[in-house]
Amino acid sequence: MISVLILTNHNRFSKVLKQVFIDMNKMLLINFQLSGDVTGLFIRALPVYASPDFSGIPVTRCTVHSVESDPKGKAHSSGFCNCSKYENVGHVIRSQSSDAQYYYDDLSRRHSVLVPLRKLQVGSHSFPIGYYFTCKTSCPGGMQRRPINIIFTLETACGDVIGRRVLGVRICSCPKRDMERLEKDYPKGKKRNYEQPSKKIKYSPSCSYSTDESDTCFTKLSEEMNDLSKILLEFNEKVISLSQIVNLL
Amino acid sequence: MISVLILTNHNRFSKVLKQVFIDMNKMLLINFQLSGDVTGLFIRALPVYASPDFSGIPVTRCTVHSVESDPKGKAHSSGFCNCSKYENVGHVIRSQSSDAQYYYDDLSRRHSVLVPLRKLQVGSHSFPIGYYFTCKTSCPGGMQRRPINIIFTLETACGDVIGRRVLGVRICSCPKRDMERLEKDYPKGKKRNYEQPSKKIKYSPSCSYSTDESDTCFTKLSEEMNDLSKILLEFNEKVISLSQIVNLL
DNA sequence: TGACAAGTAC
DNA sequence: GTACTTGTCA
Numbered sequence: 001m002i003s004v005l006i007l008t009n010h011n012r013f014s015k016v017l018k019q020v021f022i023d024m025n026k027m028l029l030i031n032f033q034l035s036g037d038v039t040g041l042f043i044r045a046l047p048v049y050a051s052p053d054f055s056g057i058p059v060t061r062c063t064v065h066s067v068e069s070d071p072k073g074k075a076h077s078s079g080f081c082n083c084s085k086y087e088n089v090g091h092v093i094r095s096q097s098s099d100a101q102y103y104y105d106d107l108s109r110r111h112s113v114l115v116p117l118r119k120l121q122v123g124s125h126s127f128p129i130g131y132y133f134t135c136k137t138s139c140p141g142g143m144q145r146r147p148i149n150i151i152f153t154l155e156t157a158c159g160d161v162i163g164r165r166v167l168g169v170r171i172c173s174c175p176k177r178d179m180e181r182l183e184k185d186y187p188k189g190k191k192r193n194y195e196q197p198s199k200k201i202k203y204s205p206s207c208s209y210s211t212d213e214s215d216t217c218f219t220k221l222s223e224e225m226n227d228l229s230k231i232l233l234e235f236n237e238k239v240i241s242l243s244q245i246v247n248l249l
Numbered sequence: 250m251i252s253v254l255i256l257t258n259h260n261r262f263s264k265v266l267k268q269v270f271i272d273m274n275k276m277l278l279i280n281f282q283l284s285g286d287v288t289g290l291f292i293r294a295l296p297v298y299a300s301p302d303f304s305g306i307p308v309t310r311c312t313v314h315s316v317e318s319d320p321k322g323k324a325h326s327s328g329f330c331n332c333s334k335y336e337n338v339g340h341v342i343r344s345q346s347s348d349a350q351y352y353y354d355d356l357s358r359r360h361s362v363l364v365p366l367r368k369l370q371v372g373s374h375s376f377p378i379g380y381y382f383t384c385k386t387s388c389p390g391g392m393q394r395r396p397i398n399i400i401f402t403l404e405t406a407c408g409d410v411i412g413r414r415v416l417g418v419r420i421c422s423c424p425k426r427d428m429e430r431l432e433k434d435y436p437k438g439k440k441r442n443y444e445q446p447s448k449k450i451k452y453s454p455s456c457s458y459s460t461d462e463s464d465t466c467f468t469k470l471s472e473e474m475n476d477l478s479k480i481l482l483e484f485n486e487k488v489i490s491l492s493q494i495v496n497l498l
Numbered sequence: 499t500g501a502c503a504a505g506t507a508c
Numbered sequence: 509g510t511a512c513t514t515g516t517c518a
Contacts, residue, residue, distance in 0.1 A: 063312045063313045063315075064313060066312075067312050067322075072326050073320060073321045073322045074321075136514095138513085138514065138515080140313050140505095145506095172514070172515085173514070173515050173516070174514075176499090177499090177514090178513090181513090192506080192508080192512075192513080193507075195506080195507085385504090385505085387503085387504060387505075389515095394504085394516095421504070421505085422506070423504075423505080423506095427503090430503090441502075441503080441518085442517075443517080444516080444517090
């Protein structure tokens with residue numbers, strides 16, 4: 001049984017919007033609740049634009065933030081990724097984990113971060129992973145106000161995807177204010193159509209990630225891993241009151 | 250006798266604030282009124298931060314706008330400027346003039362644009378130069394809300410500065426709104442202290458440009474050019490009503 | 499936390 | 509031109 005528990009209280013999770021509101025560079029602690037032996041498995045976190053209009057475009061750092069680590073744009077100058085030499089400059093999602101692996105897919109041109117699951121501590125049922133974000137959803141020349149989701153996938157060492165879970169995230173300067181406003185507007189959702197940036201680069205359709213309703217729960221992807229496919233997702237916005245876990249499913 | 254006349258009505262000039270409000274990429278037509286033979290002379294336009302805190306820092310394009318012309322940051326990768334090969338990427342101030350020369354000073358690391366003055370048309374007393382701006386005053390990773398002045402210098406072919414004039418410019422999306430608000434606040438001038446960007450590069454003191462009160466009129470710089478030193482500056486924010494010229498001196 | 503600043507959509 | 513968005517200062 002695997003569930004996901006959000007444990008930070010610095011930040012906000014809206015049950016209504018199924019979305020986390022968090023400031024840049026603040027930690028979002030996600031507690032993956034696990035049972036059985038999960039060593040050898042990985043959790044991948046990959047950011048995807050929530051709107052189908054943009055879901056084919058990789059989510060990357062904005063230009064202003066990128067130049068801090070890579071002033072000359074060398075990390076991605078030849079079409080492939082040399083992020084690791086430049087403080088992982090292209091990665092919007094980072095993990096606090098010391099054994100986090102930063103990953104780049106040549107085909108989709110997407111950056112993601114992979115954290116290996118380890119044997120749980122005795123008496124513990126959860127595996128905490130701290131994430132943080134190095135750009136705002138509003139960053140000009142980057143996400144440009146386009147909402148994103150994080151796709152968490154549970155993967156084997158071979159890269160087989162066992163489970164999949166989508167979490168909306170808004171990285172902004174005023175998480176509280178913005179969450180209150182967006183909840184107030186819900187479900188009218190008066191979202192504005194922001195100008196679409198010019199898509200100079202075309203991406204193959206296979207690189208487009210679906211984030212529709214079927215993804216709001218972990219999806220069973222491989223028959224042979226049936227025992228792992230029954231997955232619960234639980235959220236909680238407080239670190240302190242762990243008892244107030246709200247099951248979303 | 251040389252005076253400066255602002256002729257655009259797309260944009261605004263505040264007599265109170267002695268400042269032009271203009272949108273990006275819109276033309277600011279400046280009419281240099283001249284008498285006598287001025288062939289062989291040049292008008293240089295150089296942007297400078299208005300606040301003494303920043304006047305030592307060159308005004309350059311923001312990162313978001315720069316990547317459009319120079320995705321890999323090659324134009325200034327080696328400390329010197331290769332702007333011309335990259336659509337003059339570093340220049341905030343551009344001129345419509347076909348014979349505009351884009352200039353870079355190695356010592357101060359400042360970009361400026363030089364327009365040669367030509368023989369006036371028969372019956373005309375003014376030399377119009379169209380300028381436009383390729384970044385906003387608010388651009389993140391660029392001017393960052395720091396107000397700028399344009400320093401216009403009248404120069405000989407040798408680079409001797411004969412006259413000097415400072416004009417405040419605010420490049421923004423809503424020139425009208427912003428001008429009205431700033432005029433309303435004047436002279437209280439409730440300006441906010443925005444966070445100072447980290448100054449990684451130190452510039453020599455000689456590169457700092459004064460924009461204090463003494464610069465609000467053309468300054469006589471060379472005794473021998475005395476005949477050119479009596480200079481008037483006139484502004485007008487309407488194209489149509491040229492008769493409403495307001496002499497500021 | 500409230501108010502302001504300034505870009506962007508309608 | 510109005511109103512909304514969203515960063516930033518106080």
